[in-house]
Structure formats: C-alpha cells, structure tokens
Amino acid sequence: DTLTRRRFCSGLAGLTGLAAGGFSRPAFAAPATLTAQKARVQLAPEGYPATDVWSYDGSLPGPMIRAPQGTRLERRLLNSLDVPTSVHWHGIRIDNAMDGVAGLTQKAVPPGEGFDYAFDLPDAGTYWYHAHTNSMEQVARGLSGPLIVDEAQAPDIDRDEVLMLGDWLLDPDTGRFAEPFDHPMSLSHGGRTGNLVGVNGRFDHGLTARQNDRLRLRLINSATARIFVLRLQGMTGWTVALDGMPLATPEPLGAELILAPAQRIDLIVDITAEEGTPAALAMAMQDDSWRALVEVAVTGRAATTPRPAPPALPPNPAMAPPDLSQARALDMVMEGGAMAGMEGATYQGERLDFRALIERGQFWALSGQAGMPESPFARLSRGEPVRMRLENRTAFAHAMHLHGMHFREVRADGSFGPMRDTILSIPDEPLEIAFTADNPGKWLFHCHMLAHAASGMTTWIEVA
Numbered sequence: 001d002t003l004t005r006r007r008f009c010s011g012l013a014g015l016t017g018l019a020a021g022g023f024s025r026p027a028f029a030a031p032a033t034l035t036a037q038k039a040r041v042q043l044a045p046e047g048y049p050a051t052d053v054w055s056y057d058g059s060l061p062g063p064m065i066r067a068p069q070g071t072r073l074e075r076r077l078l079n080s081l082d083v084p085t086s087v088h089w090h091g092i093r094i095d096n097a098m099d100g101v102a103g104l105t106q107k108a109v110p111p112g113e114g115f116d117y118a119f120d121l122p123d124a125g126t127y128w129y130h131a132h133t134n135s136m137e138q139v140a141r142g143l144s145g146p147l148i149v150d151e152a153q154a155p156d157i158d159r160d161e162v163l164m165l166g167d168w169l170l171d172p173d174t175g176r177f178a179e180p181f182d183h184p185m186s187l188s189h190g191g192r193t194g195n196l197v198g199v200n201g202r203f204d205h206g207l208t209a210r211q212n213d214r215l216r217l218r219l220i221n222s223a224t225a226r227i228f229v230l231r232l233q234g235m236t237g238w239t240v241a242l243d244g245m246p247l248a249t250p251e252p253l254g255a256e257l258i259l260a261p262a263q264r265i266d267l268i269v270d271i272t273a274e275e276g277t278p279a280a281l282a283m284a285m286q287d288d289s290w291r292a293l294v295e296v297a298v299t300g301r302a303a304t305t306p307r308p309a310p311p312a313l314p315p316n317p318a319m320a321p322p323d324l325s326q327a328r329a330l331d332m333v334m335e336g337g338a339m340a341g342m343e344g345a346t347y348q349g350e351r352l353d354f355r356a357l358i359e360r361g362q363f364w365a366l367s368g369q370a371g372m373p374e375s376p377f378a379r380l381s382r383g384e385p386v387r388m389r390l391e392n393r394t395a396f397a398h399a400m401h402l403h404g405m406h407f408r409e410v411r412a413d414g415s416f417g418p419m420r421d422t423i424l425s426i427p428d429e430p431l432e433i434a435f436t437a438d439n440p441g442k443w444l445f446h447c448h449m450l451a452h453a454a455s456g457m458t459t460w461i462e463v464a
C-alpha cells in the first residue's frame with residue numbers, strides 16, 4: 001500500500017546520521033568459475049524482508065573480477081538458474097565470440113550447463129559484466145558485477161573504491177521484485193526505475209577516509225534505466241576516465257556528474273572535509289533535493305596540505321581518433337515510445353503500424369526497424385572509419401551502447417569528445433559519434449535502458 005511504500009522510500013531519505021562502517025577492499029582472487037544462481041540478499045533496510053535475486057556466485061553485485069592490463073581473463077560460466085543465460089563483458093574490446101550476446105555471438109547457456117569465456121584485456125579501466133540473455137529481466141534481478149583492469153603502474157592514491165550504483169523495484173511488504181519486468185509502462189516510458197537505490201548491493205554503503213586522503217572512485221551505473229545525477233560533498237577532484245578510457249587531461253569536477261545506465265566514471269578525489277563534517281557522494285532526487293548515496297565518515301587527517309592535481313592515467317592502446325575525411329556516414333533515427341510514437345516499423349521482416357507493434361511489445365524503432373533485424377544496420381570493412389548521426393525523435397533520453405569498440409562524440413565544432421562505449425542521447429539534440437571499425441565481428445548497438453532494448457531499440461553492425 002502507498003503508506004508503507006512512502007515509509008519505505010522516506011526511510012531511505014533518512015540516511016544522514018547512519019553510522020558508516022569501514023569496508024575492507026574485496027579480495028583480488030576471484031574463482032575461475034562464475035555461477036549464475038539464485039540467492040537471498042538483504043537489499044532493503046533491516047526490518048524489511050530480504051529479496052530473492054539472481055546472482056553471480058551468490059552475491060549482489062557479483063564478485064569483483066580484477067586482472068592486470070594485457071593479461072587473459074578466463075571464467076567458466078556455470079548456469080544454475082532455471083533459465084538460459086550468458087555473460088557480456090561490457091566495454092571490453094573483446095574477441096567477438098566471447099561477447100556473450102545470446103542469439104548473435106553465442107547460444108544462450110541452458111540451465112545446468114556451462115560456457116568457457118576466455119579473452120584478452122587490451123585496455124585498463126573500469127568495466128562491468130552482466131547477463132545478456134533477456135537482460136531486461138536478468139540484470140534487473142541482479143546479474144551484474146564489476147570488472148576492473150589495472151594499469152601496470154597504479155596512480156598515486158590512498159585507496160581505490162569500486163562503487164556500483166544500482167536500483168531495484170521492490171515490494172516493501174514482501175521484499176520481492178515488484179511489477180512484471182516487461183510492464184508496458186516501463187517499455188514505453190523511461191524504463192524500469194527502482195524505488196530503492198543503493199551502492200554495491202546495499203542501501204547504506206559507506207566509506208571512511210581521512211582529510212586529504214586521495215581516493216580513486218570507480219562509479220559504475222548498473223541500473224537498468226536510471227540516469228544518476230551526482231554531486232560530491234566534502235571532496236574535490238578530477239574525472240580521469242570515462243567508460244574505462246583515460247582522459248588525455250584530468251578534468252576538474254564541475255557541479256554535477258551525469259551517469260547514464262552502463263556508463264562508468266573514474267574520479268580521483270581529495271577529501272577536503274574535516275573530521276566530523278559531512279562528505280558524501282550525493283544524488284539528485286526527483287524534487288531536486290540531494291540525498292547522500294555514499295556517506296564518507298571522515299576520521300582524522302592524512303596530511304596537512306592537499307596534493308597537486310594528479311597526472312593523466314596512462315593511455316590505452318588504439319585511442320587515436322578516427323579519420324573523418326575518409327569516414328563512412330551513417331544515419332540512425334530513433335523513434336517511438338510514449339508521447340511521440342511513430343508511424344510504423346519493420347518487425348521480424350514485417351512492416352507494421354504502431355498499434356500492431358505495441359501488440360507485439362515493440363514500442364521503439366531504430367531507423368525503421370523494431371527489434372533485432374536479420375541483417376545488420378551496417379556492414380563495415382575492418383579498419384573503416386565511421387561517423388554516425390543519432391537523431392532522437394522520441395520524448396526520452398537513451399543510453400546508446402556499442403559493443404566491441406569505443407567511439408567518440410563528434411562535437412558541433414568538429415572536435416572529438418572522449419572515448420566512450422555508452423552515450424546519452426537527449427530528445428531533439430543532434431548527436432554524432434565516430435569510431436574506427438577495427439574489431440571484426442557482429443556487434444550489438446542498443447539502448448542500455450534495457451526495457452527499451454527489449455522493445456525495439458536494438459540493432460547490430462557487422463565488421464568484416
């Protein structure tokens with residue numbers, strides 16, 4: 001009922017004052033297997049029921065997978081769920097056969113069976129892994145975890161903290177996931193947004209630090225729809241990497257950070273707050289107030305003076321911008337959804353009007369195609385530079401993600417933005433991205449608001 005619901009939500013707003021305990025760094029050694037299995041975890045505050053989730057290795061988020069840059073990662077997925085599944089290693093410039101997309105790069109792994117993932121890690125940075133079979137439901141149920149690739153030479157920091165932001169839509173009375181995962185409201189509007197927000201699977205994840213400590217914060221948005229608007233309190237700092245890829249120059253933090261679904265931001269921050277004064281990573285609420293998402297308890301002082309700005313992280317290989325003079329131009333029109341709709345689109349080879357599409361659960365289309373088309377949106381030759389205009393004719397923002405390769409925004413003045421694998425497209429704001437199609441294979445391009453991906457906004461390109 002609404003009263004309990006209100007209490008549930010406002011219980012979360014009252015985080016200030018909660019004792020933030022010290023959390024030790026998760027162990028580095030991860031098992032050579034990764035088991036997709038059911039688990040029961042306490043997502044909601046104490047006093048509320050626990051939640052039955054789908055997890056990797058029984059925890060939510062899944063175990064931290066961490067390896068040095070340039071090494072090979074091997075994990076055997078064991079499927080102990082009742083449904084088929086597969087794992088996608090988001091943001092890794094990966095061998096196509098290991099990309100984990102059921103129906104495109106592999107067969108979904110049936111219950112009781114396994115799949116051996118093995119691939120090289122060319123780039124250092126903050127990545128993540130998640131289910132890529134019916135991901136709208138499987139990721140929302142908990143199938144995701146952090147994947148960190150370490151630079152040979154770590155930056156000069158006191159601590160490295162992985163903060164996996166997420167949200168869950170729960171029934172406060174039962175602790176169960178509320179509402180069908182394919183609710184038409186989620187499909188046609190902004191996706192499935194949770195009523196409980198948390199970090200690393202906890203609604204009250206906290207940190208301790210001393211004044212003038214320098215932390216690397218690796219923010220990962222694992223939510224299936226929520227765009228986080230974030231602000232730091234009691235800290236100053238720099239953005240040093242986006243979607244795993246280092247910025248050429250660390251960028252001093254502005255007023256707000258925007259973290260769309262699947263995006264990552266690496267920050268290096270200095271704690272400026274004095275002992276006993278508040279420091280936090282805060283998120284904007286719908287009413288424009290701010291709520292602490294991660295409280296930092298400041299205990300003592302590490303040094304008397306802050307350090308100078310950090311140098312850039314070492315660049316990853318293959319970060320040269322694409323040659324636009326030779327680039328193949330592609331146009332992608334995004335249509336559909338509530339409040340905009342569309343005339344019609346092709347779905348499974350058939351041209352349908354909007355009403356008929358909706359009956360099939362398809363609310364969106366990419367360039368006239370709803371859902372995964374038989375043939376690719378574009379066939380590219382290996383090494384070909386590509387520029388792609390994204391025209392958002394919908395009434396919603398979309399977090400567009402390309403598998404297998406990072407891209408750069410081409411700004412209006414022709415300059416390049418930083419390398420990303422997921423970019424937020426805003427209605428009526430023209431957006432252009434460019435990349436060199438240097439990774440052969442079949443690569444998905446889709447909205448990472450996973451309800452949108454499932455209801456039309458998924459296509460693929462082929463690099464041969």
Ligand code: C2O
Pocket residue numbers: 088090130132262401403444446448
């Ligand atoms: Cu992170 Cu196709 O997804």
Ligand code: CU
Pocket residue numbers: 397398399447448449452453457
């Ligand atoms: Cu979308």
